[in-house]
Amino acid sequence: MKDESRCRIRQLDEATIGRIAAGEVVERPASVVKELCENALDAGASVIDIRISSSEGRITGITVTDDGCGMNPEEARLAFFRHATSKIREIDDLPACTTLGFRGEALASIAAVSRVTLTTREKGTAVISGTRLVNTGGTMSGAEEAGCPAGTSITVEDLFYNTPARRKFQRSRAAEIARITGTVERLVITHPAIAFRLTVDGRERLAVPGGGSLYDAIIHLFGLDLAEGLVQVSADGEHVGVRGYLSVPDISRTNPYQIYLSVNSRPISSRLLISAVRDAYGTLLPGDRYPVAFLDFLIPGTDIDVNVHPAKREVRFSHEHDVLAEITALLKEALSSRVLIPGKDAGAAAQVAAGDTLTPVRYRPPDSGTTGVREPPVREQLLTGRQLRLTGSRLPLHGLQEHEPGRIPELRVIGQLGNLYILCSTPDDNLLLIDQHAAHERILYEQIGSWPAFRDCAQELIEPVVIRLSPREADLFSVALPLLKQEGFLIEPFGPQAWAIRTVPVTLGKTADPDTVREIVAELIAPGFPRGSDAAEHLRKIVACRGAVKAGAVLSPEQCDQLIRQLRTTENPYTCPHGRPTMVVFARKKLDELFRRT
Structure with a gap:
């Protein structure tokens, strides 16, 4: 007789299966918005309204309402069953399926980890009342007739109430709202004819009228x-x-x-x-x-x-x-x-x-000009001079006291290669190449780190830089505002989804390039940007990079010497803040070998 008690393999119960499956489909609140909006689009909706509510730093409710085809009472009950769908009938239908959803998992997965209220009425019928169903943790807990317009409205509350680990690892309210906004943005882009409206705690974040291209x-x-x-x-x-x-x-x-x-x-x-x-x-x-x-x-x-x-x-x-x-x-x-x-x-x-004609502008490589160190144009010379004077001044930066003399030998500047590298010879007749941007970036980075407070070295712009962001970018940018203020940026609202930047770190100058400021913002809101204490460090690396002498800038012989003298004052003159080398040496002996000199 078989001993069933010794069998170590068990078939999971339906409740456990439901929660595990929900974890694959419903990762975070934005997943709920995505699935419900896609169901609305598949239902033929022309208007989709998304409302988000939050409390105590987390999202507490999500409601998605559409004017799609709606459901009759029987369809509404079936919608909560796993793999119940109107999109396909058998596996052979899948290649020809053009809807966004097809598995019939979304609503069942959402209901397995939350409290869901579904209110719906079928469009195009004589029935004047709709259906309201309540499903808690995958179990139907309420059903009644309800007065409602044609279409469907689904409210999700207490998300992940029965999966505390998933709830614990949700990100901050602002970060989750930014993800939701990004999800809606992508649906707007792929379905521009549909009207979308997103409100968060009663405040409109995004509204697109639809009907356009x-x-x-x-x-x-x-x-x-x-x-x-x-x-x-x-x-x-x-x-x-x-x-x-x-x-x-x-x-x-x-x-x-x-x-x-x-x-x-x-x-x-x-x-x-x-x-x-x-x-x-x-x-x-x-x-x-x-x-x-x-x-x-x-x-x-x-x-x-x-x-x-x-x-x-x-x-x-x-x-x-x-x-x-x-x-x-x-x-x-x-x-x-x-x-x-x-x-x-x-x-x-x-x-x-729009169909107008335009003669393409063809790219012509810049004239390489003469070899050696040539005199730069006046405007470029002034910009480079300002950048080098900033790092060469004693206040508020530390003095030019050299670290461990001899780490960088005495150098004689030979010329500039490709407006990227400073060519030097050493007392031993070795050839040394210095990456001008990486070297100045290292100088700036160490000096920025020595400032008592980054904001004390802010520079008011002659003309404020105005940037306009998408709704998702705006949500992420709002999270970064305290960090930016701490690091020397004075930023004020300037209309819908627009900000005026009035002060920047002094390294960026009085006339900061709007593209430079936009790039700093782009890096701040990009996926993977560190948070917490690492964020300020990363931002300082970005500012040092943007404020440094550019690759491609023409340096005069005096400016080359000035950059080398400043590099000698750094604690680590060999790499930039991102780990790239600032200098490379070609030994005279190796050069002789290349030319087969013995």
């Missing part, structure tokens, strides 16, 4: 300045079609956070697709820069698999290599046929997008 949605979310710097893309290949907009090379970011991609109007995350988009620019962008992009890839359903990720954020392609290569080729063609390198008026790209 992708270009209208971009203007609404990101402003006209960005939209005018975009090039329209509409191209078809053998395996993929591409629709959307790309930024001209003048507009770029330090990371790919503003590359918005979708496949058949489904927002997705894909490093491979981001790489394909970036590759289309080739040498039009520096290797560490990314464009701004809003692109939808049209691929037959039989050639993709969207059932590879619990939250449907990833897809697989049956002809992956061909699809990626074709995307790069189509985008490269779009860029080269419109604007290769834009002029000062980036808005010209918008004219091209």
